[in-house]
Amino acid sequence: MKKILVAAALISLIAACGRFKNKSKDGDSERIVCLSKQLTEYAFALGQGHKLVGVDLSSTYPDSAKLLKTVGYHRALNAEGIISLNPDLVIHSNDIGPEGIIPQLEKAGLNIKVFGGANTIDSSKLLLKEMGAYFKVPAKADSLIKIMEADLTRADSIRAASKFKDTPSVMIIHFGRASNIYFVMSGRKGPGDLYIQLAGAKVTGYDAKGARQISGEAVAAANPDIIIATDFGFDQQGSIDKFIEQVPGVALTNAGKNKRIIRFEEHDLVYFGPRSGKNILKLMELIHGQK
Secondary structure (H helix, E strand, C coil), rough: CCHHHHHHHHHHHHHHHHHHCCCCCCCCCCCEEEECHHHHHHHHHCCHHHHEECCCCCCCCEEEEEEEECCCCCCCCCHHHHCCCCCCCECCCCCCCCCCCCHHHHHHCCEEEEEECCCHHHHHHEEEEHHHHHHCCCHHHHHHHHHHHHHHHHHHHHHHHCCCCCCCCCEEEEECCCCCCCCCCCCCCCHHHHHHHHHHHHHHHCCCCCCCCCCCHHHHHHHEEEEEEEEEHHHHCCCHHHHHHHHHHHHHHHHHCCCEEEEEEHHHHCCCCCCHHHHHHHHHHHHHHCC
């Protein structure tokens, strides 16, 4: 009896180790786990959203993505959670963690595809083309790029024609769900800074001496005219007044005194994509009252 049980256990182990080996490695995959929020949006935009069976915690656009199983924050993933969804493909943008997660997934036999980033407008277009080719929908990718370019051109035209005289200084304050702290996202020469500039405003300088956690003193000294609060952190406080009162340094800024706090979705500020032109127009309206 003991020999039978041991043999059964060995067969089960071999099957578990090899169950992913022969699954499709190209765009024909039907069960995909996506570990990067921008890739999730792109997949849905390219008509591939129905293939996703799991996403990372930061994949919150579109709303359909919120209905999928989550496998943890993209920098603090759990291999068992991903494997349990029985995917035939895992996609990411090379910004995932912890360090050993990829070897664990590879050891389990999962097929993994790495795509490029989307930190600039140009790289977002390249990513759309790359994913469009991979999923065999290049015409759809080209169509999305054309729409994106038209929206960006419109935003450029409005910004040029408006000649904003009172260009406010803007700071983005974000709440990191993985670290459970507020920090200033802008001033790091990332996508958020470019969004602010393309909306016809200027990025507030912020000197926190390299501190990751928000510095009330540095926020007050920077004194932004407007603060963009990403959705999760703003919603934690529940209102503009509570955000001003509770987030360190905000009450001492022009933004706090004048209640110029703008709630904006995190996923609309941390990468570029098909909706970037529309998001810039929306931000322009919120900052300047300019449609």
